[in-house]
Amino acid sequence: MNIMDEKIKRIIEFMNENSIDAVLITKNPNIYYLSGASPLAGGYILVNNDGATLYVPELEYEMAKEESKIPVEKFKRRDDFYKVFEGVKVLGIEGSLSYSFVEDLKEKGKISEFKKVDDVIKEMRIVKSDEEIKIIEKACEIADKAVMAAIEEVTEGKKEREIAAKVEYLMKMNGAEKPAFDTIIASGYRSALPHGVASDKRIEKGDLVVIDLGALYNHYNSDITRTVVVGSPNEKQREIYEIVLEAQKKAVEAARPGITTKELDSIARNIIKEYGYGDYFIHSLGHGVGLEIHEWPGVSQYDETVLKEGMVITIEPGIYIPKFGGVRIEDTIVITKTGARRLTKTERELI
Amino acid sequence: MNIMDEKIKRIIEFMNENSIDAVLITKNPNIYYLSGASPLAGGYILVNNDGATLYVPELEYEMAKEESKIPVEKFKRRDDFYKVFEGVKVLGIEGSLSYSFVEDLKEKGKISEFKKVDDVIKEMRIVKSDEEIKIIEKACEIADKAVMAAIEEVTEGKKEREIAAKVEYLMKMNGAEKPAFDTIIASGYRSALPHGVASDKRIEKGDLVVIDLGALYNHYNSDITRTVVVGSPNEKQREIYEIVLEAQKKAVEAARPGITTKELDSIARNIIKEYGYGDYFIHSLGHGVGLEIHEWPGVSQYDETVLKEGMVITIEPGIYIPKFGGVRIEDTIVITKTGARRLTKTERELI
Numbered sequence: 001m002n003i004m005d006e007k008i009k010r011i012i013e014f015m016n017e018n019s020i021d022a023v024l025i026t027k028n029p030n031i032y033y034l035s036g037a038s039p040l041a042g043g044y045i046l047v048n049n050d051g052a053t054l055y056v057p058e059l060e061y062e063m064a065k066e067e068s069k070i071p072v073e074k075f076k077r078r079d080d081f082y083k084v085f086e087g088v089k090v091l092g093i094e095g096s097l098s099y100s101f102v103e104d105l106k107e108k109g110k111i112s113e114f115k116k117v118d119d120v121i122k123e124m125r126i127v128k129s130d131e132e133i134k135i136i137e138k139a140c141e142i143a144d145k146a147v148m149a150a151i152e153e154v155t156e157g158k159k160e161r162e163i164a165a166k167v168e169y170l171m172k173m174n175g176a177e178k179p180a181f182d183t184i185i186a187s188g189y190r191s192a193l194p195h196g197v198a199s200d201k202r203i204e205k206g207d208l209v210v211i212d213l214g215a216l217y218n219h220y221n222s223d224i225t226r227t228v229v230v231g232s233p234n235e236k237q238r239e240i241y242e243i244v245l246e247a248q249k250k251a252v253e254a255a256r257p258g259i260t261t262k263e264l265d266s267i268a269r270n271i272i273k274e275y276g277y278g279d280y281f282i283h284s285l286g287h288g289v290g291l292e293i294h295e296w297p298g299v300s301q302y303d304e305t306v307l308k309e310g311m312v313i314t315i316e317p318g319i320y321i322p323k324f325g326g327v328r329i330e331d332t333i334v335i336t337k338t339g340a341r342r343l344t345k346t347e348r349e350l351i
Numbered sequence: 352m353n354i355m356d357e358k359i360k361r362i363i364e365f366m367n368e369n370s371i372d373a374v375l376i377t378k379n380p381n382i383y384y385l386s387g388a389s390p391l392a393g394g395y396i397l398v399n400n401d402g403a404t405l406y407v408p409e410l411e412y413e414m415a416k417e418e419s420k421i422p423v424e425k426f427k428r429r430d431d432f433y434k435v436f437e438g439v440k441v442l443g444i445e446g447s448l449s450y451s452f453v454e455d456l457k458e459k460g461k462i463s464e465f466k467k468v469d470d471v472i473k474e475m476r477i478v479k480s481d482e483e484i485k486i487i488e489k490a491c492e493i494a495d496k497a498v499m500a501a502i503e504e505v506t507e508g509k510k511e512r513e514i515a516a517k518v519e520y521l522m523k524m525n526g527a528e529k530p531a532f533d534t535i536i537a538s539g540y541r542s543a544l545p546h547g548v549a550s551d552k553r554i555e556k557g558d559l560v561v562i563d564l565g566a567l568y569n570h571y572n573s574d575i576t577r578t579v580v581v582g583s584p585n586e587k588q589r590e591i592y593e594i595v596l597e598a599q600k601k602a603v604e605a606a607r608p609g610i611t612t613k614e615l616d617s618i619a620r621n622i623i624k625e626y627g628y629g630d631y632f633i634h635s636l637g638h639g640v641g642l643e644i645h646e647w648p649g650v651s652q653y654d655e656t657v658l659k660e661g662m663v664i665t666i667e668p669g670i671y672i673p674k675f676g677g678v679r680i681e682d683t684i685v686i687t688k689t690g691a692r693r694l695t696k697t698e699r700e701l702i
Contacts, residue, residue: 040546059545100446165523172516195391
């Protein structure tokens with residue numbers, strides 16, 4: 001039995017355990033996960049007791065046939081597609097399915113009940129196979145090279161956007177499909193904005209510069225952040241850098257099978273709190289990384305996933321002081337049998 | 352009354368006409384359209400009879416305050432946000448809202464009825480203001496430069512991905528936030544795949560090469576496609592190129608206020624049919640372009656929008672012959688008082 005068959009089999013089991021007649025998969029990362037195809041204009045996988053079929057619009061048909069490891073059918077428009085639901089009363093769906101689609105499924109597909117199947121997909125996707133980890137590691141390697149290049153490029157007078165353009169080009173030339181997300185180059189006061197996507201601001205002397213980027217490689221993401229200062233750091237810049245670095249290192253060291261993501265978040269958060277900057281750490285410690293840049297588990301006060309070997313997460317504490325600036329240090333790590341291994345490897349002692 | 356106030360006022364009117372207590376806006380292009388802010392980690396606009404408020408997670412607060420033209424509030428996590436629905440029974444939502452969110456709104460927000468508000472948003476966004484057209488024109492100018500550069504780069508031996516990397520870099524250096532979508536460089540047999548995103552395939556002599564790209568500039572998109580041949584075209588390549596070119600030109604010439612999008616699609620489709628290639632034109636003629644790369648109206652057999660001055664659409668017929676190759680020619684155009692004007696201006700006689 002190949003790996004796709006095993007995944008489909010698990011979904012069929014879940015279906016039968018939960019009295020679901022068929023399962024509809026519409027989210028692109030899940031379609032790729034279950035079929036190996038990634039139709040740009042979208043597609044649908046229908047799983048029932050006979051197995052799984054991928055349905056795509058006509059313009060995606062030739063490519064999907066090439067890529068897919070499960071049977072592919074084409075349709076001219078979505079309305080033609082509803083006939084596949086003949087005899088289906090209880091349909092398993094992803095929670096992300098749109099309100100409009102659900103309404104259409106009730107009306108045109110005659111579905112009478114919906115049950116969410118996110119749990120079974122999460123259960124599979126949250127633990128990465130060795131092959132997946134190898135791909136993510138390669139995505140991290142591309143991101144490492146890009147972050148090193150960005151650090152070199154960060155000089156007085158350059159625009160944040162120019163630096164982003166250069167490193168995104170480099171990632172693509174190194175094999176990335178595209179950036180995993182909008183590259184963040186946030187300098188000076190903008191470094192206090194956790195999502196300070198590269199702008200037309202020019203880098204100034206004395207700026208803290210937060211560089212946060214990732215590569216999408218072979219459908220998998222990576223995520224890394226480093227912070228540097230242009231010129232010599234002042235006392236306060238150095239102080240918050242040291243605190244964030246300590247929090248990041250301690251959390252990476254603590255990551256291992258058995259600890260919960262909430263406990264991990266607390267380790268970093270308590271360090272930052274003890275130094276008096278608790279109110280300036282305004283996001284969660286991290287998130288899962290895989291086919292999506294943000295996936296399970298959350299690494300926060302609101303998530304109590306018990307870490308397991310094969311999970312891939314980020315550890316990214318930060319301190320953001322409005323108007324003054326901010327520091328974030330982030331690695332993508334994989335949970336191993338006994339601890340964790342950093343997949344992004346760029347040096348962390350940069351200030 | 353400023354432009355944001357006018358938009359909010361229109362939503363409040365719609366609310367009252369349809370016995371809706373409040374409207375929740377969650378989709379990023381709509382949030383930008385109604386507030387001027389674009390929180391990367393998402394946010395929510397709540398409109399009620401008192402006006403509109405943007406709610407964002409804590410990490411987006413400082414940036415949203417800077418950008419937003421409507422009041423901004425922050426919340427620590429989504430669960431804290433549901434208290435804003437006190438007293439709301441009938442909630443207006445976007446059709447794109449997820450099934451999970453709708454379930455949470457029922458349970459935690461005590462919403463008893465949902466009504467879709469897409470129509471009022473579509474009615475506003477489908478006709479672009481002069482200011483919006485100027486921005487889209489600039490996005491098209493960036494795309495024109497990129498497509499010209501791509502045509503120069505298309506030479507024997509180069510990888511599709513390298514060409515994409517170069518033109519995406521160029522777009523960003525010319526002011527684009529990012530590519531409007533994954534750049535398509537589809538050569539040889541891959542040109543028959545309408546969504547042949549640049550791959551590691553090398554360009555070969557005699558290849559048809561479809562170049563389809565766009566720029567996101569100041570939140571607005573552009574979209575252009577050109578097809579070239581490496582070296583001299585053979586007879587069949589030239590034949591299908593001429594047919595697609597004729598269909599594209601005739602459709603652009605026919606575009607004007609009063610014609611429906613279905614009629615426009617038929618003009619191009621009938622030309623291709625008459626030459627015997629109807630079965631190889633496997634997608635719609637075009638789509639609206641604006642804050643989203645695909646928006647209203649559809650330009651297809653399944654959409655009968657009557658074109659109006661200020662609408663921005665693409666005209667992109669194509670012929671795709673599996674294994675042999677394909678041709679697509681596309682411009683972004685704006686409907687004027689008496690006809691249409693091409694916003695992408697790259698020469699179309701390329702073979």
